[in-house]
Amino acid sequence: MTVFITGSSGFVGLALTEHLLARGDTVIGFDRHPPRESACRAFAALPGRFVPLTGDVRDADALEAAMRAHRPSRLVTLAAITADAQRERAMPQTIFEVNVGGVLAALHAASRSGGIGRVVHISSGSVYGESGRDHARRLVEEITPLAPEGLYGISKRAAEDAARRIAGLYGLPLTIGRLGTCFGPWEADSGVRDTLSAPLQVLECTRRGDTAILPRAHRRDWLYVRDAAAAIVALLDTPALAHDLYNLAAGFAWSVVDWCERLAARDPRIAWRIASPDDTPNIDYYAPYDRAPMDIARLVADTPFVPHFDLAHAEADFHRWLDTPT
Template sequence: MTTFVTGSSGFVGLALTERLLAEGETVIGFDCSAPRDAALRAFAALPGRFVALTGDTRDIRALTDAMRTHRPSRLVTLAAITADAARERAMPQTIFDVNVGGALAALAAAAAVGVERMVHGSSGSVYGASGRQNTHQLSEDLTPLLPEALYGVSKRTAEEAVLRLARLHGLSLTIGRIGTCFGPWEADSGVRDTLSAPLQVLERARRGETVVLPRTHRRDWLYVRDAAAALAALLAQSALAHVAYNVAAGFEWSVADWCDRLAARYSGFDWRIAREGDVPNIDYYADYDRASMDITRLLNDTPFVPQYDLAAAEADFDRWIKR
């Protein structure tokens, strides 16, 4: 089985590629940046075959030529700019060109060469302001999509656009709304403006710095290996009952809980919730704790079962870093 992945050098792209290669599949990775050397070494040790292509995900001709050459049967679109407010002000059109135009270009190329199946990587950010009401889980059909930032607005727009184009071309499409990820391969890639709070804390803990949290910040943190497993599960299903699926953890914990785990591992690591006069040094991006995403649909329609609660994720991340 050959899968074409756009945004393959990004955080989730690398994790999904690793998962598919571990299953013995061929992955054609397409990204504006070449994969990191560490990723290439890790991929080379896996049973699958990886082909890294460098190109602009908005370039429909380059995408079509690449797919015609490698003949994938499946496509996953993950290329995106995860923008903060500064980037929104500076380059709003580019955000939409990549997040919407890139997905449409990949879909059109896939349709032109006969790709059979597509999973579009969307985001829990499409729920936006609905997540402020932390009394009900975010549901694919019942929760209004009220994105607040351009990233979320562009992801919602991309969902609607690829759904329309897939219907026009008769292409099998599933949308995976990915929750807030952390874990192996996360890094400042130049298009990911705010790193996850767990990674921010971990980096300070490893440097022996004191962490000052704005608040405990409880939410359904998604370990990226679970995200990759869920996307692979969606990709493997030839027919699904629904178009959109939440890709999330299914359980909650707080950044304060994460700090406690790291304090037990890193001797001398100190942390606290901000007191009067303190300046927090961990960026939560939003000023509220978003409601969790309901994954009942994902659990019912695929074989996916989340494996990484707080303890399992922290232990696996530590092993990965040491390797």
């Protein structure tokens, strides 16, 4: 299978590419920035074939030329700007140009180049927004009201609606996956991801020898990125999907305190605490509340996906990855 991925040099893009290459697929990676050298070295050792292309996801002509040249059978739209409030104030139009316009450009290119058997558009759990404040219920596709609170979530909701409309006009087979909060291998400050995951922030802080000061315990259904990649691949592979929208999430939850305790058990020198009234936290959370978990019953029922990385397995795998020379 040949898979075309926009945003391939980003966090989830690299993890998805690695997963596909490991099983022998061909990946055409399209991104404004080339993949980091360590990723290229890791990918070269895998059985699949990786073709990195540099281009702007808003450029439909460049996307079409690349698709015509490489004839992919699947398209995954991952390119996005994950914006914080500062970026919202500085470049609101660009956020929408990439997060919405980039998706439409990719679909337009796919319709003109032909041969795409399935498009998987990666949306985000951020579309649920304020609905996530209600912990009495899980976040369920097409049931939970969408109430995004920032431009990232608003643009992702708009991209879902626009992608459905354009895919319908072009006759493209579209599936939407709402991605949960990811962490794990390949995560880094890419310039378009303004808040790194709390687990990575804690790791970086403690590896510098600093004390991690948490605003609160922060319980969430953290999604290890290897499971995220497996969930996306399940949408790519399953011959007949019963729905066009799926939550891609972990199915279980734990807190940043649990993460810190796990790290401290590995290395007793690690220091952390929950901030006192006189403290200034140095770990930045996505929101001032803990979001309700995303329901994955539909994904598990309709595809072979099963999450494998609970807290213990994720922590162990992440350290193996961090400690392996690349």
